[in-house]
Amino acid sequence: MYHTISVLVENHFGVLTSISGLFASRAYNIQSLTVGPTEDKTVSRMTIVVEGDDKIIDQVKKQLNKLIDTLKVIDLTNEEYVDREIALIKVEAGVNERSEIFQVTDVFRGNVVDISHSIMTIEVTGTTKKINAFIDLLKPFKIKEMVRTGRIALGRG
Amino acid sequence: MKGANILIESLRKEGVKHIFGYPGGVLIPTFDVLYDTKDIELILTRHEQGAAHAADGYARASGKVGVCIATSGPGATNLITGIATAYMDSIPIVFITGQVPTSLIGNDAFQEADIVGITRPITKHNYLVKDVKDLARIIKEAFHIASTGRPGPVLIDIPKDVTTSEAEFVYPEKAEIRSYNPTTEGNPKQIKKAAEMINAAKRPVIYAGGGVIISEANEELKKFTEKTGIQVTMTLLGLGALKSDHPLSLGMLGMHGTVYANKAISGSDLIISIGARFDDRVTGKLDEFAPHAKIIHIDIDPTSVSKNVGVDIPIVGDAKNVLKLLTAQIKKPSIDDWNKKIETWKKESPLSYEKDSKTIKPQFVIEKLSELTNGEAIIATEVGQHQMWAAQFYNFKNPRTMLTSGGLGTMGYGLPAALGAKFALPDKLVVDIAGDGSIQMNIQELATAVMNKKPVKIIILNNGCLGMVRQWQELFYDKRYASTILSNFDTDPVTAKNDMDYIPDFVKLAEAYGAYGRRVTDPAEVEDALKDMIKRDETCIMEFIISPEENVFPMVPAGAGLTQMIGGMA
Ligand SMILES: Cc1ncc(C[n+]2csc(CCOP(=O)(O)OP(=O)(O)O)c2C)c(N)n1
Numbered sequence: 001m002y003h004t005i006s007v008l009v010e011n012h013f014g015v016l017t018s019i020s021g022l023f024a025s026r027a028y029n030i031q032s033l034t035v036g037p038t039e040d041k042t043v044s045r046m047t048i049v050v051e052g053d054d055k056i057i058d059q060v061k062k063q064l065n066k067l068i069d070t071l072k073v074i075d076l077t078n079e080e081y082v083d084r085e086i087a088l089i090k091v092e093a094g095v096n097e098r099s100e101i102f103q104v105t106d107v108f109r110g111n112v113v114d115i116s117h118s119i120m121t122i123e124v125t126g127t128t129k130k131i132n133a134f135i136d137l138l139k140p141f142k143i144k145e146m147v148r149t150g151r152i153a154l155g156r157g
Numbered sequence: 158m159k160g161a162n163i164l165i166e167s168l169r170k171e172g173v174k175h176i177f178g179y180p181g182g183v184l185i186p187t188f189d190v191l192y193d194t195k196d197i198e199l200i201l202t203r204h205e206q207g208a209a210h211a212a213d214g215y216a217r218a219s220g221k222v223g224v225c226i227a228t229s230g231p232g233a234t235n236l237i238t239g240i241a242t243a244y245m246d247s248i249p250i251v252f253i254t255g256q257v258p259t260s261l262i263g264n265d266a267f268q269e270a271d272i273v274g275i276t277r278p279i280t281k282h283n284y285l286v287k288d289v290k291d292l293a294r295i296i297k298e299a300f301h302i303a304s305t306g307r308p309g310p311v312l313i314d315i316p317k318d319v320t321t322s323e324a325e326f327v328y329p330e331k332a333e334i335r336s337y338n339p340t341t342e343g344n345p346k347q348i349k350k351a352a353e354m355i356n357a358a359k360r361p362v363i364y365a366g367g368g369v370i371i372s373e374a375n376e377e378l379k380k381f382t383e384k385t386g387i388q389v390t391m392t393l394l395g396l397g398a399l400k401s402d403h404p405l406s407l408g409m410l411g412m413h414g415t416v417y418a419n420k421a422i423s424g425s426d427l428i429i430s431i432g433a434r435f436d437d438r439v440t441g442k443l444d445e446f447a448p449h450a451k452i453i454h455i456d457i458d459p460t461s462v463s464k465n466v467g468v469d470i471p472i473v474g475d476a477k478n479v480l481k482l483l484t485a486q487i488k489k490p491s492i493d494d495w496n497k498k499i500e501t502w503k504k505e506s507p508l509s510y511e512k513d514s515k516t517i518k519p520q521f522v523i524e525k526l527s528e529l530t531n532g533e534a535i536i537a538t539e540v541g542q543h544q545m546w547a548a549q550f551y552n553f554k555n556p557r558t559m560l561t562s563g564g565l566g567t568m569g570y571g572l573p574a575a576l577g578a579k580f581a582l583p584d585k586l587v588v589d590i591a592g593d594g595s596i597q598m599n600i601q602e603l604a605t606a607v608m609n610k611k612p613v614k615i616i617i618l619n620n621g622c623l624g625m626v627r628q629w630q631e632l633f634y635d636k637r638y639a640s641t642i643l644s645n646f647d648t649d650p651v652t653a654k655n656d657m658d659y660i661p662d663f664v665k666l667a668e669a670y671g672a673y674g675r676r677v678t679d680p681a682e683v684e685d686a687l688k689d690m691i692k693r694d695e696t697c698i699m700e701f702i703i704s705p706e707e708n709v710f711p712m713v714p715a716g717a718g719l720t721q722m723i724g725g726m727a
Contacts, residue, residue, distance in 0.1 A: 010336055014285075018277055025278050055463070062460040068282040068302060071336045 002031060003057050003077040004153050007046040008038070010069040018067050019046060028052065028060055032150030043071060047083075047152045049128075076153050083153035086123065087131045088113070092142040093120040101141060108134045119144065160289040160320040161186040164253070165194055167296040170328045173197055173224050175215060175580050177208035179235075181228020182268065183255035183317040200580065200609065203601035205232050207573040209239020210599065212250045214574030216243075217560045218535055219581035220373065222304050223250040229257055230268030233314075234275070238567055240310050241279040245564025246394060247371060249308035251299050252280075258318040259287060273314050281309030286316065289324040301332035306339025307458040308371060339457060343474030343482060351429075351453045351470045352486035358427040360449075360495045361387045364410065367394030367563065368432015368456060368476050370556045375399065377480035378431065385489055388499055390418040392433050394563040397553040400532070407499070408508070411439035412713045413545040416506035419711075419719040421499050422447050430454045432476045435465040436564070445718030455479045506711075508549050516704045517680050519543060519618040522687070523550035526588065526616070529687050534586040535560065537575035539595030540568045542624040545709045547590040569598025572615060576602055579611040586614065586691060593619040593643055593663070603670040606696040614690050617663055617700045619644075620707060628708050632723075663700045673697035 009015045016035055023030045031049040038045045050060055057075070064073045076083075093101050094117075101120055105112060110124035124134050128151055135143070158166070164187060168176070177200050180188050191199045202208040205227040212223030223243075227236050233254040243250050257266040273285045282302050284295050292315070299311040355361060369378055375398050382389050382405045389399045390407040399406050410418035422428065428450045433439070440446040443465060454461075454468040455476055462471040472479055510520040523546050526534070532552035537560040538544040544561055553559055560578060562570040575589040589596075596617055606613050621644035630638055645658045659676075667674025673695050677686045683701065690699045710724025 014273065014277075017274070021277050059460065059464060062462075066458070066460050068334065068337050 001053070001077075002049055002051050003060075003075055004081065004083060004151060005048045005050060005061065005064070006074045006076055006153060006155075007048060007064055008071040009044050009046060009067075010071065011037070011042050011044045012069050015044070015067075015069045016046075018069065019048075019064070022063055022067070023050070026059075026063065028056065032148075034150040034152050036152070047150070049151050074155065076155055080156040081153050082156060083127055083151050084125055085128055085131055085149055085151050086125045087135070087146065087148045088121060088123055089135065089138060089143055090119055090121045090145040091138050092118060092144055094118055097141055101138070104134070104137050110134065158323065158326040159186070160292055160315070160322055160324070161190045163289065163292050163324065163326050164296065164315070164320065165190050165197065166326055167293050167328055168197060168224065171222070171296070171300050173222075175200060176224045176226055177202055177211040177215070177577065178226035179205045179208055179228065179232055181230075181232045181255060183229045183257060184226065186317065186320045187226070187255070199226075200605065202573065202605045204599065205235035206239050206569065207576075207599050207602040207605065209236045209250075209252070210242065210567075210570050210573035211577035211580070211602070211605075213239060213243050213248050213570075214537060214560050214577030215581045216248050216250055216577075217574070218557050218578035220557065221581070222300055223248070223577065224253070225250060226253040228255045228268070229272075230270045233272040234270055237275065237279070238565075238569075240276055240312065242562050242565045242567045242570060243310040244279045244281070246367060246562065247308050248310065249303040250310045251296075251303050252310055252312040254312060254314045255320075256285070256314045256316040259316045260318070262316065272312065276312050279310070280312050281307075283312040283314070285314045286319050289319045289322040292319065292324070293326060293328050297329045298332045298334055301334070302337065306337075306341075340459075340473045341457065341475040341478060343455070343472050343479035345482070347470055347472045348479060348482050349486065351472060352483055354427060354451060354453060354470060355385065355387075355429065355483075355487050356490055358490050359492060360425045361385075361427040361429060361490065361492060362407070362421045362425040363387050363389040364392075364422065364428050364430045364433050365389055365395045365398045366392040366431065366433025369395055369398040370432075372432065372457070372476040373556065374431070374477035374480050375556045377477055377484065379403075381480050381484045381487075384484055385487055386492060386496060387429070387490070388421060388496065390414070390422060392436070392439055392563070393548055393561060394559075395433060396548060396559040397556040400554045401552040402532070409548050411436075411719075412441070412715070413549065413709050413711065415508055415549075416711050416722055417499060417502035419713070419722060420502050422450075423718075423720050424498075425450045428452045430456070431480065432456060434461040437465075440465065441713045441717055441719040441721075445720070514680055517677065517683060517701050519546050519620075519701070519703045519707055520550050521680065522616065522618065522683055522701050522703075523547055523590065525684055525687055527551045529684070529691060530586060530588075534558065534588050535575070535578050535582065537561065537571040537578065537587065537589045539571040539589070539591045539598075540566045540625075541592040541595055542620070542628065542707070542709045543590050543592045543595075543618040545625075546618070568595035572596060572599050572613070573602045575613040575615075576606050576611060579606070579613050580609075583611065588614045588616060591615055591617045592624060593617055593621065594623045596663075597661075600666070603667070603672055603696060607671045612694055612696045614693075614696070615698045616690070617698060618703050619663070619700050620703050620705045622705055624707070625709070631706070631708070633714070663698050667698040670696075674700065676700045676702065678702045
């Protein structure tokens, strides 16, 4: 099962390496890892999506906690939380396909951020599930390139 | 004050008396300060790995934080095995490495190595000091992190220009690390539940590891076992937690543990694990490990709990604190039948070996040593069969007297570790029990011992081969001795002694280093040789020529369950 784990860490250099190194050396299955600043400039927040059974997830959380620079580890999975991801998707779109792509994008509240004779680049924000669904719908149009930020998340309330 | 002076002043504030190290270009400013520092001794080893293990032996024997220093690049990379050894066994050491000047970092400068990157997975924490203003604080933090919680090595990488720049010296009173707060107390509710479980147990066993030694909880362990009558088995690193000949001691468990310890664990209904981590050399095949037992796991490191085996009552905390609280709450459980059963196992299958009047038995050498030293010497070991014989046949009386690389299994650990221990406790007899393979991995430290008049005693149990690997080849690979033979010997036990090529000749080698060397081939001479060794006030090598095909038994083959022991069953 996938877990969304939020980790608050000291904003020290080398912390990202420690964490990614930990996942690599213990062969944990990481799906995405994002890191960015928080309201406190000495603290960064990482959001890690990791797959594993209860035993592995328990170890992952403990190992993260064990790092000296870790302030807090929160497993959001069993809590109420909001999560978002952004994707930029470049699709092949000639004059004939454009309107359909615009429609689909509209339904998903995406934005067309770039357009040329044969290419459209679309930005979409949402849960991983929503983005997966959107990508699925774009597949028939031939996706040329794509990038996703990976999940960011916060507990509710 | 200059960075180099800040470094040394800070070490002085930490009460450091000995540093093991080796110089190099970027360290010259620091060594220059040490040159005038009379109350801190810099011990020059002959290899950085030797310095690392010496700091480790120093820490294990004394309980203090070991300190080790090496130069940038190759000096730093030579420490790696020593750092990893300390990390696996939770030994507090502060490693200081010189680094190229900050302006050159990342330029592939001469003797630059990213030691902070390299050591990230083998240190508890590490630092690159970018600004001399941070130096004192970082040293304070490093000592704090190394010695608290689950101890471990911490590395500080200091660029040359940091040692030569100026800053005001203020040593912090306390290390304040908001993200580091190890749990030492133990949850009272969990302790109460554990006490109830112990009181109701029918077939309990205590499984004590290195954590008992580290937290100096041996007295508490003794009280606990004597109050309850529950027998204690120890891991390799736990030896000395309870004296081996205590009536409630089951000796070591695991791959080369006693038959009765493994039977007791396998038949138990409750394992009380204290400062041990269910390592695979201890548990054997996990599915078959203690199938009927509930488990109480006391450990300061939450990551050790429920990592390998499911735990019924986890107690995160310091062994000493937890044991005190626990002992106060327990009664004597009704376990007489169980203890009787264990006693019959002890009688049925004691540790034993075939006596021989022609060839020296390694077990006999250790047994004699144990007897002659009353189990009170500090024993360091290398890694291999001799290490297991030492664990099995030396009757450890006290904690901090078994210095051995358990987790990493580092050949070459013993001699420098013994040397480090001798610096920490110069009045103690310190003996390295070695194999002829391992001793050659850090033999250069003989020079350090001789030059500093720190007479460590080395026993080489010379079987002319890499015995432990050869044993596996004998048992599981059809005696195909691929690359495990170190000497051209005749396997006939009668003529062997005469025909063996001694490569190297350890007696001459000892002499070359200014130490004393003696070769013993006759079992009748063993006792005299050991007495000679103990008495001598000089570094010496006592080489005992043993049978090349002697094996360590009992043995649980790798991957088998603890009840499938070979050898040693009556
Ligand atoms: C640095 C290192 N290299 C390799 C090994 C693998 N190994 C484990 S025991 C052993 C043989 C040790 O031989 P020796 O020191 O002569 O001891 P003996 O087993 O003969 O008593 C080897 C090669 C190791 N533990 N450490």
